[in-house]
Amino acid sequence: MGRIVGAYFSPTGGTRRALEEICGLLDAPWDRLELAGPEKGSCALGREDLLVLALPVYAGQRPAVPGLLDGLAGEETPCLLVATYGNRHYDDALAQMRRELGERGFRCVGAAAVVTPHIFAPTLGVGRPDQEDLTVLREWVRGARDKLARPDWTQAEVPGNPAPPPRPAVPVKKDRDWDICLGCGFCARVCPTGAMDPKTLLWADSKCISCMACVAHCPVGALGYNSSALAARLTELYSTRRPVETFL
Numbered sequence: 001m002g003r004i005v006g007a008y009f010s011p012t013g014g015t016r017r018a019l020e021e022i023c024g025l026l027d028a029p030w031d032r033l034e035l036a037g038p039e040k041g042s043c044a045l046g047r048e049d050l051l052v053l054a055l056p057v058y059a060g061q062r063p064a065v066p067g068l069l070d071g072l073a074g075e076e077t078p079c080l081l082v083a084t085y086g087n088r089h090y091d092d093a094l095a096q097m098r099r100e101l102g103e104r105g106f107r108c109v110g111a112a113a114v115v116t117p118h119i120f121a122p123t124l125g126v127g128r129p130d131q132e133d134l135t136v137l138r139e140w141v142r143g144a145r146d147k148l149a150r151p152d153w154t155q156a157e158v159p160g161n162p163a164p165p166p167r168p169a170v171p172v173k174k175d176r177d178w179d180i181c182l183g184c185g186f187c188a189r190v191c192p193t194g195a196m197d198p199k200t201l202l203w204a205d206s207k208c209i210s211c212m213a214c215v216a217h218c219p220v221g222a223l224g225y226n227s228s229a230l231a232a233r234l235t236e237l238y239s240t241r242r243p244v245e246t247f248l
C-alpha cells in the first residue's frame, strides 16, 4: 500500500472523529486532509494509494458546498467512502459520493454509513460511533484490505440515487450575541460557503447551508441556534438505534 489520505468535511467534529477511528483501524500511517475552511488542502493520488473520504449527510445528500471535492484527484485510486449521519438516514449520500469520486478517478473498494451525533437533536447518535460500531467497522476495514489484495477486485455497490436533485436543508435560525462577540472574524473564515461576510459578520441565508461551523468554532460562544422544534420532531421519529451499514 502506498500513501493513505483521510479526507473530510466536518463542521462540528463528528465526522472527523469517525474518520479518525476508521483510519486508526487501518494500522498504517495516514495523512489528514480537510476539504473546506482555512486549512483546506488537496491531493493527487495514484493506483497504489488509498483515499478514505468521510462526509456528513445533509438532507440525505453530501453537503452542497461548492467545490468541496475539487481538491481530490485520483488515477484508478481505491477509496473507502464514509457517510456520517444523525440516525435518521443517509438516503442518497453514498451513491452520490461514489459517482462523484468515480468522476475524479477513484474506485470504490468499500463504503460505510456511520451514525454520529446529530447536531440538531442532542439525543440522536450520542456517543457514536461506539464499541459496537467499531466492531463492525473493524471487520469492514479487514474485508476491504483483503479485497484490495486481489488484483481483480470490483467496485462496491451502494444503495441510493447517484444523481439526486438538490434538496434544500431545513433552515435553522442562528443568532449572534453582539455583547460578547470579539469581532475576530473567525466565524467567517471557517464558513465553507462564503455565506458570512468577513467585514459585516452578517450571513446571507441564500448561501448558508446550516452546517454550524461558525457556531462550533466561535471562541467565546457568541453564536447560537435554536433547533428545539426540529429536535422534537427528529427525536420522536428517529430514536431507534440504526446500525452501522457497510458495503464491499
Ligand SMILES: Cc1cc2nc3c(=O)[nH]c(=O)nc-3n(C[C@H](O)[C@H](O)[C@H](O)COP(=O)(O)O)c2cc1C
Pocket: 009, 010, 011, 012, 013, 014, 015, 016, 056, 057, 058, 059, 060, 061, 084, 085, 086, 087, 088, 089, 090, 116, 117, 118, 119, 120, 169, 170, 209, 210, 211, 212
Ligand atoms: C444541515 C444538516 C442536515 C442534516 N441532515 C441529516 C439527514 O438527512 N439525516 C441524518 O441522519 N442526519 C442529518 N444531519 C445530521 C448530520 O449528518 C450529523 O450531525 C453529522 O454528524 C454532522 O457532521 P459533523 O459533526 O462532522 O459536522 C444533518 C445535519 C445538518 C447540519
Ligand code: SF4
Pocket: 176, 180, 181, 182, 183, 184, 185, 186, 187, 188, 201, 217, 218, 219, 220, 221, 222, 223
Ligand atoms: S467567531 Fe465569534 S467572536 Fe469571532 S467574530 Fe465570529 S461570532 Fe464574533
Ligand code: SF4
Pocket: 187, 190, 191, 192, 193, 194, 195, 196, 203, 207, 208, 209, 210, 211, 212, 213, 214, 215
Ligand atoms: S454561515 Fe451558514 S454555511 Fe457559514 S458556517 Fe455558519 S452555518 Fe455554516
